[in-house]
Amino acid sequence: MFKFAPVALATLFLSTSALAQVKPFPADFKTQEITTNGATIHVRVGGTGPAVVLLHGHGDTGDMWAPLAADLAKDHTVIVPDLRGMGLSSHPAGGYDKKTQAEDVEGVLAALKIQKTAVVSHDIGNMVAFAFATKHPEQVTKFVLMDAPIPGIGPWDDILKSPLLWHFRFGGPDMERLVAGRERIYLDRFWNEFAADPSKIDEATRVHYAALYARPGAMRSDFAQFGAFDQDALDNRAWQAASGKLTMPILAIGGAKSFGPMMATVMRAAGTNVTEAVVPNSGHWLMEEQPVVTITTIHAFLDAKS
Numbered sequence: 001m002f003k004f005a006p007v008a009l010a011t012l013f014l015s016t017s018a019l020a021q022v023k024p025f026p027a028d029f030k031t032q033e034i035t036t037n038g039a040t041i042h043v044r045v046g047g048t049g050p051a052v053v054l055l056h057g058h059g060d061t062g063d064m065w066a067p068l069a070a071d072l073a074k075d076h077t078v079i080v081p082d083l084r085g086m087g088l089s090s091h092p093a094g095g096y097d098k099k100t101q102a103e104d105v106e107g108v109l110a111a112l113k114i115q116k117t118a119v120v121s122h123d124i125g126n127m128v129a130f131a132f133a134t135k136h137p138e139q140v141t142k143f144v145l146m147d148a149p150i151p152g153i154g155p156w157d158d159i160l161k162s163p164l165l166w167h168f169r170f171g172g173p174d175m176e177r178l179v180a181g182r183e184r185i186y187l188d189r190f191w192n193e194f195a196a197d198p199s200k201i202d203e204a205t206r207v208h209y210a211a212l213y214a215r216p217g218a219m220r221s222d223f224a225q226f227g228a229f230d231q232d233a234l235d236n237r238a239w240q241a242a243s244g245k246l247t248m249p250i251l252a253i254g255g256a257k258s259f260g261p262m263m264a265t266v267m268r269a270a271g272t273n274v275t276e277a278v279v280p281n282s283g284h285w286l287m288e289e290q291p292v293v294t295i296t297t298i299h300a301f302l303d304a305k306s
Contacts (some may be wrong), residue, residue, distance in 0.1 A: 036107025047073025057123020131174025171223030
């Protein structure tokens with residue numbers, strides 16, 4: 001089984017310089033709008049080799065993945081969508097349950113004529129990726145999840161009790177009115193409270209994402225992602241009761257100052273082949289806080305023989 005040496009991770013951390021500012025994708029990446037499953041999904045594609053899909057979460061868009069995409073594109077075909085209702089994708093009225101969004105991913109892959117792929121995800125992206133892996137396990141070669149739980153899986157009910165997660169129940173028309181014009185204030189709360197060092201999410205990064213979340217319909221869609229969690233939990237529990245566990249190799253990454261080893265605990269409840277990795281001196285925002293360690297850890301896992 002592929003394993004990570006804590007000393008190696010710590011050494012990488014000590015040699016890492018801050019890379020928090022939003023980076024552009026490599027010039028040879030192409031963007032396209034793929035209409036599928038009742039949504040238009042903004043997608044970036046580049047590189048050559050085995051496919052890997054990168055799925056972002058709340059507080060970010062697919063832009064978060066630019067440094068990882070640049071690294072993986074050396075030996076992978078990299079597909080980076082914005083989730084339904086987020087970033088530059090369209091804002092349908094519904095479909096924010098993760099089973100529906102799994103079919104968004106499937107539609108993107110079908111349009112690109114990709115039959116098998118690794119999947120790397122963060123935050124709400126984990127939940128979409130999990131739904132995709134449960135609905136299309138034959139298409140997923142490897143699965144990497146970073147620093148967010150899966151509705152209905154493992155200690156989900158206990159995780160929900162954390163006072164830090166009040167935003168899981170925050171949404172609706174009145175909440176949209178409260179946040180309208182104050183998107184930066186709302187997002188700063190997550191960047192500040194969920195980071196080991198909030199300064200790693202620099203001003204350029206905050207300005208970039210606050211502008212995207214201020215676009216018409218963006219906060220309604222963002223709230224709808226969280227509002228679907230109860231349905232997502234029901235769907236995942238039904239899958240687990242019927243199908244058991246995922247069997248593809250899984251890497252569960254947690255920030256040492258955030259979910260840490262809890263990510264592996266969650267995924268061992270739903271997978272038979274789970275590797276644990278904890279990124280030192282990082283909170284929730286691993287790509288912004290510790291990009292070199294995170295990128296090296298993911299690339300090594302994808303390259304390892306199963």
